[in-house]
Amino acid sequence: MRSIFLFLIACCLFIQCKKEQSTPPNILFIFSDDHAIQSISAYGFKLNVTPNIDRIANEGVLFRHATVGNSICAPSRATILTGKHSHANGKRTNLDTFDVYQQTFPRILQEANYQTALIGKWHLKANPQGFDYWDILPGQGSYYNPDFISKDGKRRVTGYNTDLVTDLSLEWLTETRDQDKPFMLMCQYKAPHRVWAPGPDHLTDYDDVVLPEPYSLFDDYTGRSDFVKDNEMMIAKHLMEDYDLKIAGSTTPDALGRTFANPELKRMTTEQRADWDAAYDLKNNLYKELNLSDEELVRWKYQRYVKDYLRTVASVDDNIGRLLHYLDSTGLAENTLVVYSSDQGFYLGEHGWYDKRWMYEESLHTPLVMKWPEQIKPGLEIQKLVQNIDYAPTLLDAAGVQIPADMHGVSLLPLIKGSSQDWRTSIYYHYYEEGEHNVPRQEGVRTDRYKLISFYGYDTFELYDLDKDPQEMNNVANEAAYQEIRAKLEQELEKLKSQYGVETNQ
Numbered sequence: 001m002r003s004i005f006l007f008l009i010a011c012c013l014f015i016q017c018k019k020e021q022s023t024p025p026n027i028l029f030i031f032s033d034d035h036a037i038q039s040i041s042a043y044g045f046k047l048n049v050t051p052n053i054d055r056i057a058n059e060g061v062l063f064r065h066a067t068v069g070n071s072i073c074a075p076s077r078a079t080i081l082t083g084k085h086s087h088a089n090g091k092r093t094n095l096d097t098f099d100v101y102q103q104t105f106p107r108i109l110q111e112a113n114y115q116t117a118l119i120g121k122w123h124l125k126a127n128p129q130g131f132d133y134w135d136i137l138p139g140q141g142s143y144y145n146p147d148f149i150s151k152d153g154k155r156r157v158t159g160y161n162t163d164l165v166t167d168l169s170l171e172w173l174t175e176t177r178d179q180d181k182p183f184m185l186m187c188q189y190k191a192p193h194r195v196w197a198p199g200p201d202h203l204t205d206y207d208d209v210v211l212p213e214p215y216s217l218f219d220d221y222t223g224r225s226d227f228v229k230d231n232e233m234m235i236a237k238h239l240m241e242d243y244d245l246k247i248a249g250s251t252t253p254d255a256l257g258r259t260f261a262n263p264e265l266k267r268m269t270t271e272q273r274a275d276w277d278a279a280y281d282l283k284n285n286l287y288k289e290l291n292l293s294d295e296e297l298v299r300w301k302y303q304r305y306v307k308d309y310l311r312t313v314a315s316v317d318d319n320i321g322r323l324l325h326y327l328d329s330t331g332l333a334e335n336t337l338v339v340y341s342s343d344q345g346f347y348l349g350e351h352g353w354y355d356k357r358w359m360y361e362e363s364l365h366t367p368l369v370m371k372w373p374e375q376i377k378p379g380l381e382i383q384k385l386v387q388n389i390d391y392a393p394t395l396l397d398a399a400g401v402q403i404p405a406d407m408h409g410v411s412l413l414p415l416i417k418g419s420s421q422d423w424r425t426s427i428y429y430h431y432y433e434e435g436e437h438n439v440p441r442q443e444g445v446r447t448d449r450y451k452l453i454s455f456y457g458y459d460t461f462e463l464y465d466l467d468k469d470p471q472e473m474n475n476v477a478n479e480a481a482y483q484e485i486r487a488k489l490e491q492e493l494e495k496l497k498s499q500y501g502v503e504t505n506q
């Protein structure tokens with residue numbers, strides 16, 4: 001009798017212990033729009049300091065080569081939700097319709113007893129599905145006094161976007177969610193997207209410093225296909241004085257004859273506008289007194305553009321600090337997987353550019369850092385090629401939910417846990433949207449060392465040896481010494497297309 005009793009106690013303890021070990025984690029997915037790794041100090045760049053993003057990396061893992069399959073906003077978001085490349089989830093361009101009723105990881109988590117919520121930028125047109133709660137910015141959203149749309153309709157909220165998206169996220173976490181279930185919250189900022197409007201707390205950051213310039217700020221595009229020189233995303237030519245560079249009232253046209261006004265100014269309250277003018281009038285008056293040569297003007301525009309960009313990043317970092325503080329102070333941090341990422345990278349003056357879209361390194365890469373004290377050892381850095389197709393499988397794996405076989409990505413958890421299993425040695429890329437900024441459609445493959453880009457339909461290839469030419473200034477696609485490598489990369493591209501079920505474009 002006594003032994004049966006002891007056996008039953010042992011069983012109960014075992015079950016209890018099992019239960020504790022397998023308590024599904026909370027998931028806090030923090031996401032921004034157009035955040036370049038060059039502006040995150042954890043990545044080793046010296047432009048700015050991002051203590052809170054760095055903290056996630058230091059207490060967990062940083063992916064050095066996190067990449068996207070299609071470097072543009074809404075398609076990247078669709079890939080993250082579905083774990084599939086654009087051709088398979090149907091969202092190839094910002095203009096395509098995304099079928100919100102298809103399989104997505106939030107819906108799968110919801111079916112697995114998670115409380116799911118989405119707050120901030122969504123950009124997929126139809127109202128979100130698979131979320132118990134959502135409160136989104138319409139379209140691109142605004143920085144100042146943004147509109148939000150929820151199940152109750154549309155409303156305008158006074159304040160600065162990044163602060164508000166965090167306020168609403170914290171409100172959902174503390175007051176609205178069902179505390180008995182694990183949560184998966186997607187907290188998604190507009191920043192640091194164009195028009196790079198800084199918040200009230202950071203209007204004068206960097207006023208007294210001169211930022212370092214990238215190596216290729218004055219790129220003349222020789223050594224590459226003609227498509228590159230035909231781009232319309234140059235700091236020198238395509239930033240508008242009023243719209244982008246914050247010189248209110250300027251009617252100086254850009255190289256395409258455009259003179260738009262900055263849309264944020266007319267949204268501001270009198271008080272917000274006064275703070276803004278106090279910060280910019282001073283800087284603009286100084287600028288107007290200068291008599292700059294063409295080269296000096298590019299340098300000036302670079303400083304103004306990147307400083308504003310970094311000011312918006314500073315608010316993102318501050319607000320990530322607020323979210324981390326909430327997790328710490330409630331004791332939730334230990335079993336919460338925190339992810340920080342962005343929909344793609346961005347050019348901060350490299351090749352003389354702003355924007356993204358190209359398969360070159362700056363816009364192919366995206367930040368990806370994670371922490372989960374219960375499961376991830378601190379201080380890891382992973383060099384392997386990972387991609388935004390992997391996010392959905394990773395989050396499902398973390399939640400202990402089966403990963404659907406039709407997802408293109410794979411869970412990153414084994415990689416994080418040091419499994420010795422084989423990992424992919426190449427990634428597939430495909431950009432489809434020919435429009436704004438005049439970037440041609442392109443697909444390609446990147447390995448640890450090489451990158452092949454095919455401007456399909458135009459029979460034009462570029463090949464970069466990233467070991468020898470990390471800045472991608474010298475296309476070697478037609479050099480004799482690289483023909484064998486090129487042939488192998490062309491084969492690899494075909495292999496990836498067949499693996500993912502991409503129809504041939506040529």
Ligand code: SGN
Nearest residue numbers: 033072073074094193194195355436
């Ligand atoms: C807007 C921007 C572009 C940007 C696209 C796509 N112009 O159209 O510069 O490339 O969004 O960005 S703006 O004048 O409206 O700011 S994305 O993040 O949505 O893909």
Ligand code: CA
Nearest residue numbers: 033034073343
């Ligand atoms: Ca974007």
